[in-house]
Amino acid sequence: MLGWTFDTECICQTGDYVRIVKKLCSLANKPNLINGLKDFVDIEEREAWLKYRINGKHYIWTIEVNDDWADTLTLSYVMDNIESDGFHFYFKDSGQAMILFYLHETDAFQINHCQAMYFNE
Structure with missing residues (x-):
């Protein structure tokens, strides 16, 4: 199982969203899924x-x-486009960052069930 610690305070310039989307595709083991990937970021003009x-x-x-914070709503739309065949992105929030996983729903259930059992003992 691979995970990625994604620091959401990471947007400075054009190319940052391209880098994030490529990482999401890599995490999902779909490096060639997306074509024509382009972004534009101008923080001062508040345009992206x-x-x-x-x-x-x-x-x-x-x-x-929003300054240098990634737009997680837009990224959730991208994740929806990447997800398929019962696999989904799951995350654990850690404040400024989140740890992302791409798992089949049965694996996510088992992990969450085992964690709940462990903490309830």
Whole structure:
């Protein structure tokens, strides 16, 4: 099981969202899923967007700019586009960062069930 500690205070310039999306695809073991991946970030002008293509369908997201914080709502839409075949992104929040996993729903259930059993003993 692979995980990624994603520090959400990481947006400084154009290319940052491309890097994040590529990491999400890598975590899902789908490095070639997304085509035409491009972003634009101008923090001073409070303007940002992300666009890409999956299976011939085009997506364009207007990104909310909040200083150097990543727009996690937009990233949740991207994650929805990546998820398939009973696999989903799961995360554990740690304040400024989160640990992301890409798991099959049965594995996530087992992990959560074992954790609950361990802490309830």
